[in-house]
Amino acid sequence: MILSREEQKRNTNEKIRSVSKKLIIKNGIHNTTIREISKEAKVATGTVLSHYSSKNDLFYDIFYSDIEGFAEKALKSVKRFKTLETRLIHICDSFLKSYGSEPKLYTDFLEISMYAKGSWGIRFTKQVEEFGVEVANIYIEAIKNNEIKEDTDIQAAVGTFFSFYFMSIMTQIKMNFSDTDVSLRQFTALIKLHLKGIKK
Secondary structure, three states, X not given: OOOOHHHHHHHHHHHHHHHHHHHHHHHOOOOOOHHHHHHHHOOOHHHHHHHOOOHHHHHHHHHHHHHHHHHHHHHHXXXXXXXXXXXXXXXXXXXXXXXXOOHHHHHHHHHHHOOOOHHHHHHHHHHHHHHHHHHHHHHHHHHHOOOEOOOOOHHHXXXXXXXXXXXXXXXXXXXXXXXXXXXXXXXXXXXXHHHHOOEO
């Protein structure tokens, strides 16, 4: 079967991404080079650079895609939880478990992505904003279900959720995702206090 040029390009890209993740897990993000990636993927260094302008560009692309997958997974499964509290806790738990599945990889990815600038900084910010819309809808549904007050400031509530979520993530970065239950307990306690102030 003869592959089209686009299919060949897509396959090469997937190979580069797959090899990169394996090398980061093995050596860490700072000790993984474009040269090593090209050697392991059995492609020329120029081929890697034709897909990505730099090492960080490659790593950001992998992490951005992974976050998209984690968000989709969390939101797809959140509907089986009935209350606002259990839904918010599930979202945090789902992300913590996803990051904890490859501690070294995601500790490195999270550390470098927090300082992303330029187009990638904008893309990561937009990604958070889009997920924030989904979290807002969960709060709005809770108002309709008479779980929380009608005059709840949704924007402030979502901001509170994210501040607790990022606090949990920062704790795990320091711990290299060695015990995600610690952060989940921290997040759960904070969310309970938050909801206590806006419940009917």
